[in-house]
Amino acid sequence: LRTGFPEVIWGADKTPEQITKIINLMRQDDGVVMATRIEAEVYQQLKQTIPDLMYYPTARICALSAPKTPSQIGKISILTAGTADIPVAEEAAVTGELCGFAVTRLWDVGVAGIHRLLSNRDVVYNADVLIVVAGMEGALPSVVAGMADCPVIAVPTSVGYGASFSGVAPLLTMLNSCAAGIGVVNIDNGFGAAILAGQILRTAKKISR
Amino acid sequence: LRTGFPEVIWGADKTPEQITKIINLMRQDDGVVMATRIEAEVYQQLKQTIPDLMYYPTARICALSAPKTPSQIGKISILTAGTADIPVAEEAAVTGELCGFAVTRLWDVGVAGIHRLLSNRDVVYNADVLIVVAGMEGALPSVVAGMADCPVIAVPTSVGYGASFSGVAPLLTMLNSCAAGIGVVNIDNGFGAAILAGQILRTAKKISR
Amino acid sequence: LRTGFPEVIWGADKTPEQITKIINLMRQDDGVVMATRIEAEVYQQLKQTIPDLMYYPTARICALSAPKTPSQIGKISILTAGTADIPVAEEAAVTGELCGFAVTRLWDVGVAGIHRLLSNRDVVYNADVLIVVAGMEGALPSVVAGMADCPVIAVPTSVGYGASFSGVAPLLTMLNSCAAGIGVVNIDNGFGAAILAGQILRTAKKISR
Amino acid sequence: LRTGFPEVIWGADKTPEQITKIINLMRQDDGVVMATRIEAEVYQQLKQTIPDLMYYPTARICALSAPKTPSQIGKISILTAGTADIPVAEEAAVTGELCGFAVTRLWDVGVAGIHRLLSNRDVVYNADVLIVVAGMEGALPSVVAGMADCPVIAVPTSVGYGASFSGVAPLLTMLNSCAAGIGVVNIDNGFGAAILAGQILRTAKKISR
Amino acid sequence: LRTGFPEVIWGADKTPEQITKIINLMRQDDGVVMATRIEAEVYQQLKQTIPDLMYYPTARICALSAPKTPSQIGKISILTAGTADIPVAEEAAVTGELCGFAVTRLWDVGVAGIHRLLSNRDVVYNADVLIVVAGMEGALPSVVAGMADCPVIAVPTSVGYGASFSGVAPLLTMLNSCAAGIGVVNIDNGFGAAILAGQILRTAKKISR
Amino acid sequence: LRTGFPEVIWGADKTPEQITKIINLMRQDDGVVMATRIEAEVYQQLKQTIPDLMYYPTARICALSAPKTPSQIGKISILTAGTADIPVAEEAAVTGELCGFAVTRLWDVGVAGIHRLLSNRDVVYNADVLIVVAGMEGALPSVVAGMADCPVIAVPTSVGYGASFSGVAPLLTMLNSCAAGIGVVNIDNGFGAAILAGQILRTAKKISR
Amino acid sequence: LRTGFPEVIWGADKTPEQITKIINLMRQDDGVVMATRIEAEVYQQLKQTIPDLMYYPTARICALSAPKTPSQIGKISILTAGTADIPVAEEAAVTGELCGFAVTRLWDVGVAGIHRLLSNRDVVYNADVLIVVAGMEGALPSVVAGMADCPVIAVPTSVGYGASFSGVAPLLTMLNSCAAGIGVVNIDNGFGAAILAGQILRTAKKISR
Amino acid sequence: LRTGFPEVIWGADKTPEQITKIINLMRQDDGVVMATRIEAEVYQQLKQTIPDLMYYPTARICALSAPKTPSQIGKISILTAGTADIPVAEEAAVTGELCGFAVTRLWDVGVAGIHRLLSNRDVVYNADVLIVVAGMEGALPSVVAGMADCPVIAVPTSVGYGASFSGVAPLLTMLNSCAAGIGVVNIDNGFGAAILAGQILRTAKKISR
Ligand SMILES: Nc1ncnc2c1ncn2[C@@H]1O[C@H](COP(=O)(O)O)[C@@H](O)[C@H]1O
Ligand SMILES: Nc1ncnc2c1ncn2[C@@H]1O[C@H](COP(=O)(O)O)[C@@H](O)[C@H]1O
Ligand SMILES: Nc1ncnc2c1ncn2[C@@H]1O[C@H](COP(=O)(O)O)[C@@H](O)[C@H]1O
Ligand SMILES: Nc1ncnc2c1ncn2[C@@H]1O[C@H](COP(=O)(O)O)[C@@H](O)[C@H]1O
Ligand SMILES: [Mg+2]
Ligand SMILES: [Mg+2]
Ligand SMILES: [Mg+2]
Ligand SMILES: [Mg+2]
Ligand SMILES: [Mg+2]
Ligand SMILES: [Mg+2]
Ligand SMILES: [Mg+2]
Ligand SMILES: [Mg+2]
Secondary structure (H helix, E strand, O other): OOOOOOEEEEOOOOOHHHHHHHHHHHHOOOOOEEEEOOOHHHHHHHHHHOOOOEEEOOOOEEEEOOOOOOOOOOEEEEEEOOOOOHHHHHHHHHHHHHOOOEEEEEOOOOHHHHHHHHOOHHHHHOOOEEEEEEOOOOOHHHHHHHHOOOOEEEEEOOOOOHHHHHHHHHHHHHHOOOOOOEEEOOOOOHHHHHHHHHHHHHHHHHHHO | OOOOOOEEEEOOOOOHHHHHHHHHHHHOOOOOEEEEOOOHHHHHHHHHHOOOOEEEOOOOEEEEOOOOOOOOOOEEEEEEOOOOOHHHHHHHHHHHHHOOOEEEEEOOOOHHHHHHHHOOHHHHHOOOEEEEEEOOOOOHHHHHHHHOOOOEEEEEOOOOOHHHHHHHHHHHHHHOOOOOOEEEOOOOOHHHHHHHHHHHHHHHHHHHO | OOOOOOEEEEOOOOOHHHHHHHHHHHHOOOOOEEEEOOOHHHHHHHHHHOOOOEEEOOOOEEEEOOOOOOOOOOEEEEEEOOOOOHHHHHHHHHHHHHOOOEEEEEOOOOHHHHHHHHOOHHHHHOOOEEEEEEOOOOOHHHHHHHHOOOOEEEEEOOOOOHHHHHHHHHHHHHHOOOOOOEEEOOOOOHHHHHHHHHHHHHHHHHHHO | OOOOOOEEEEOOOOOHHHHHHHHHHHHOOOOOEEEEOOOHHHHHHHHHHOOOOEEEOOOOEEEEOOOOOOOOOOEEEEEEOOOOOHHHHHHHHHHHHHOOOEEEEEOOOOHHHHHHHHOOHHHHHOOOEEEEEEOOOOOHHHHHHHHOOOOEEEEEOOOOOHHHHHHHHHHHHHHOOOOOOEEEOOOOOHHHHHHHHHHHHHHHHHHHO | OOOOOOEEEEOOOOOHHHHHHHHHHHHOOOOOEEEEOOOHHHHHHHHHHOOOOEEEOOOOEEEEOOOOOOOOOOEEEEEEOOOOOHHHHHHHHHHHHHOOOEEEEEOOOOHHHHHHHHOOHHHHHOOOEEEEEEOOOOOHHHHHHHHOOOOEEEEEOOOOOHHHHHHHHHHHHHHOOOOOOEEEOOOOOHHHHHHHHHHHHHHHHHHHO | OOOOOOEEEEOOOOOHHHHHHHHHHHHOOOOOEEEEOOOHHHHHHHHHHOOOOEEEOOOOEEEEOOOOOOOOOOEEEEEEOOOOOHHHHHHHHHHHHHOOOEEEEEOOOOHHHHHHHHOOHHHHHOOOEEEEEEOOOOOHHHHHHHHOOOOEEEEEOOOOOHHHHHHHHHHHHHHOOOOOOEEEOOOOOHHHHHHHHHHHHHHHHHHHO | OOOOOOEEEEOOOOOHHHHHHHHHHHHOOOOOEEEEOOOHHHHHHHHHHOOOOEEEOOOOEEEEOOOOOOOOOOEEEEEEOOOOOHHHHHHHHHHHHHOOOEEEEEOOOOHHHHHHHHOOHHHHHOOOEEEEEEOOOOOHHHHHHHHOOOOEEEEEOOOOOHHHHHHHHHHHHHHOOOOOOEEEOOOOOHHHHHHHHHHHHHHHHHHHO | OOOOOOEEEEOOOOOHHHHHHHHHHHHOOOOOEEEEOOOHHHHHHHHHHOOOOEEEOOOOEEEEOOOOOOOOOOEEEEEEOOOOOHHHHHHHHHHHHHOOOEEEEEOOOOHHHHHHHHOOHHHHHOOOEEEEEEOOOOOHHHHHHHHOOOOEEEEEOOOOOHHHHHHHHHHHHHHOOOOOOEEEOOOOOHHHHHHHHHHHHHHHHHHHO
16 A cells, blocks of 8 residues: 555455455565455465465454564554454454554443443553544544544444444444544444554654654 | 423424413413423513513523422433533423422533543432433433433434534434433434433332332 | 343344353353343354253343342333334343333234224333334334323334335334323334333332332 | 316416416416415415415415315315424315315324324214325324225325424335325325325216216 | 225235234135235245135235125226336235226336337226336336326335435335326335225225215 | 636635636636526626626526527537426526537426427437436436437436425436436536536537548 | 347346347347346356357346447447446446447546556547446546546446445445536446447437438 | 643534633633634624634634744645635634644645646645545545545535535545545534644654654
């Protein structure tokens, strides 16, 4: 995508053959190659011709040559409201790590049990960028942005039923947040949230020059 | 409406003449008579022929013979997320008081500044029924219902702009709340929330017999 | 959830292994443990490692140590408009019983055959709280709330086709009801309706002392 | 429009000059000429050049040479759920009368007070065609169609606020009615309902010969 | 349903066992018994215990003791815009015939080839009631109602893709028709259209007395 | 906009001062200058400083130096369903004429009176491009495209009420047309339709050389 | 469809038997016969009784006797924003070729990498008609129409997730384009786009006579 | 709001008296005080009691003691697609300047004339954060994010008509952007975009130390 970031393949609408071909093409390049929205069975097929391909099952991401330790400046903290939001959050987390950033995970701190969030407030305070993932009513980003003093990226998820309308309800909640300083991405778009977080942190390097 | 509750007129689609006529008709009855959605100018007209008519300007309610002190058992606490939600909350509060209940008001405790809610948590704990009024992202009822141990009535308001879609955003937020024990009413329906609260508290009396 | 109420697991997005683990974890606690949205096949798997787990097939709920007789004060009556609404109504009924309340069921009394409702009006009059479940046009709660003198919880269901839009039509009907004293929950949310009913009855007990 | 029915002008998007011109053009024809959606001020202007023009203020209809007594076979009964629905119902009633039919009016028999409808059930039973007008939750046509043994024409109105979405809520309610034998027209379309009723009664006459 | 009309079962949400039970229960009654939304496989199961059950595969209706010849007064003509609309039209046609009416079918006369409709105009002129079934843009009822001098029942279908939104597009088209005298039913509701047609025709009998 | 076409100003969101300034700026250029969405009062103001500015009141367009006779090859025919659609159609017609094309107008040939269209079919057959403007149910383009053998540009209008949703209903109708060969533009976008027609005719000239 | 264009069958809602029958019926006619929305397995079945039937797998089109070389005047260029849009674009491309036109393909030139489009601008400049296919944000037609001097047909696709709402997002983008001269077709309607392009080019021939 | 940022008042739902009172209350505090959504007439009233209050008419912002020169590290570039988007962009620009940042403005570089953007590409390359404001089709952020190597904040505006649905169309476009690294805010929310930009730049400073 951008200098210093991984090459990325959107795996959802492609056959294993197409993905394999693109990965091998990109491998020439120096650096990380990754594909998102890869189901376990697809990974099994890809692995047969690309034996060094790694897989992150919850995030549904596969990758070549991931960085061992954070190589970039800046800390991303990722929070979820519920446990069903974790796959989207992991898509963000693994993408962030493959970009070279340190990632802290905090799952299941939704607003219906506000004490769990409050007793983990250091995760909020220590972050340089926050990614907050929530489905159903999607209220968590508002509360977090009210506590934090750094940019908040809000990710609505399609978790829920009935009047959640596959993520429309949390999407609207996040766009209407009373707390300023929130940028919203598409429903279930953990990947996009991580790239935006990465862009924010790289701006720091640029500015400090 | 119901035994022991005020007679109520929905003022929005009626002329001053029609309202006057209905009030006088209902006056025969013993007890409180009230009308909602009455603008100040309409009240001025009504007052000329019904001199003992009272007016609650923020609530846009007018009434005959309101109870001086709470005459019914049970305490209603009413919260708003913002100051712009106050008219809807006052519609609920005045209706509740005209029904004979004790009402506690707590304005402007929205989730983007969670500390204000937390430092007023006794208002939440002391209530027998909670009415929570919020526009924009409408997240307050979820947080409150997670803290409270009594029924929560959630009232979405049309306060907001853009993707709040005149109250659709907070309505969806409230319907999708992860916190169980929440009943939702129509957008801006402060009156309906108070009547539901009244029904809940009157059930207590019935049960205790 | 709340003191004296069952521990609850949302079963829909979890594997049998995850559910088993959480049930066993919660079993330590004194009291009822229940899980909602459990399909029959999932229950068969759960039962192999948790032999004392009970199953309510229509409600799609499984539970440990259900109360034999109502242990709490207050009567919940549950009505449905059609027969296809029964699974949602049973989710409410079984939850209510697992919370310790007496539950009366009245199925198939939709407004298109108003005589059936009218000839069962004692079920409406004897309730302390009413849960009214309806899909398609969702008109039943309005009629019931006009007859009843206790709180009404309205549950829209996704039963219907075409312009019912998976429950949006009855949801809107219920939110717009001319009869005050109705609280609405999410589409198909029988569980949430029962918890709200339980909160109402517990509050009643509290204040009636 | 059709042989034996009035000539009709849709007044909403026309200037008084245009309407005057069309009325005079149609006057040549034998029979009734009518215009809908005519505000009182517009009528005042029209009257100056067409002195024999009559006006029905609630219906917002003006007409030339209305029939004195019903000249056609068949009785139309028109019901409204609330008083705010009366203007739409009057548009239907006056149109029906101008077409030559006998019209019975029954206002304010909404489902939230079902007894009022039940104590007027002869109006339902005596009709050859029923037009049922309702806003807000729009549940009345379902109940009426369940009681009646003749065709029911359902007219949703834009009466309501919040989640009634200017008539969408009652429109969906009516389309989803569990009671078969209901035909729905556009929101606030009292005129169209009356013409459909007229067509039904004329067809009846035709085949009953 | 109504005196002289068949007993009807909505087959969509019922098991073969439930349907069998209801059919046998209703058989006691004198007259036709029918069930809609019955897939071929379900019929095969039903037939094993109810050998005299008939099946109309395109209409997806099964029935006991259908009338051999029309026993009621009045002719229903049913039109479709395309061939994919035929199953919905057949649901209407078979229901109409089971109610005892004469039914004329005219398929595939959509407005994009207006000549086909025009060269079959006698089907339109000879009808006492018209049922017009159309998906995609749903324009056929407008054209037909402009030509016909009898009531038109419009049935939108879920046939189409993309911006037809499963029948919303033709539903809106039909509700907004410039041609007065059209009553609209729910998307794909052929059954309801036929019952409304039957009610219209039975009114004739009543009037002529 | 494009070589040989007028310079165009979107007048809707601009003050008279801004429009005057832009017109004078563009006047330098050789050729026609035009502004759309200009209300009569705004034109009166513009005229005071630009005395040679012409005004087309129904189209709400003003222009400098319009072509006297068609200067371009190709005939555009423009049809409307109703009279209320004429302003949008005139926006298209005047734009087309200012671009130099011959324009034929045919108003009020909506599908509810199909004979009027059929008795004017030469207007359809003689066109090189058709622009069809319709509100309410918006069915006219489908019928026309089925008759024509040239490209059809469909323009939905916001004419209508209730379920026309300010033009959404005819927009969907046009997008779902069974007749292929139709291109749709935005609601009320007469201008855009004319520019597309102009592009089509200019392309024709280009390739016919 | 139209003189000189192929006979077309909409394959989506038909059985292989029905399609076979229609193809054989149309074969009598002189010229190309084609069917759209044909899955590979369906083609395998069709081929057994129609051995000379050709198949275009990506376009999901099968055809009898396709033209070897372009037989018609005019060049169609087809662009896609992404690779997932190719099937819809191929439906357009193959249809265009079966109609006898020369088609140039340019895939994967979406606006997020504007350089790729800019370095292929000759494809835009050389076209007589442009078909631009895009899902997700659907922005490509705007940019292309700003560069091109010929008609642009915009095809939204259902490619995307979350807030793309199965093609609604790109549909709205295209209808709202600031660039005039764009005609929009239904979501995924590659076929319709090609027929419109064909109509545009055939008009040229007509005009040039 | 946050340490070092101005105190902010949302002026839209407040009377001049309320705003005056809050400004005077906040003046005690050290630093900038600002109010958004202030119409010119309201400012005239405020100024009478707060003579040192400044006004930015296009941005509709008033402020006390604005910084003379940028006091914070980091450059914000703000782009608009059209001229009608400028008020929203100015709300962002003035807020950014009142926060102490250097702001570069680039108006009217929408995608329908891509050359204007390309010939100003240094504005894109020189920014540390980009705010991109667009109505109608809202495509500009996608193109800009594809060119830029810094975070992009996308602001949809309510500019447009018809199918732009008061900003819904550009909102969806921005959420679906193929270009990663974009955070979206509410429709017309220039203020929120500037605060998010400010948070990003302050975080950058923090971590670059
Ligand atoms: N059927 C249901 N509908 C709505 N909410 C439910 C349902 N079942 C469980 N819940 C809620 O889900 C929570 C448990 O979610 P989890 O921790 O994901 O198992 C409980 O505290 C309940 O509030
Ligand atoms: N209130 C109304 N609602 C719906 N349609 C109407 C109404 N009044 C008149 N119309 C229709 O509008 C047609 C006349 O339209 P116009 O030629 O524009 O005056 C009549 O033939 C009626 O079908
Ligand atoms: N295809 C159908 N579409 C709409 N309503 C139907 C249909 N078939 C049956 N019904 C209605 O469903 C009722 C029977 O429902 P049930 O008691 O659930 O079998 C009948 O009285 C009919 O009014
Ligand atoms: N892929 C397609 N998308 C839209 N319309 C199509 C498509 N393929 C065929 N059609 C239309 O469908 C008609 C044939 O429909 P049918 O008679 O049902 O086979 C043709 O005349 C075309 O106008
Ligand atoms: Mg949440
Ligand atoms: Mg809130
Ligand atoms: Mg019901
Ligand atoms: Mg009603
Ligand atoms: Mg059609
Ligand atoms: Mg039309
Ligand atoms: Mg694109
Ligand atoms: Mg743009």
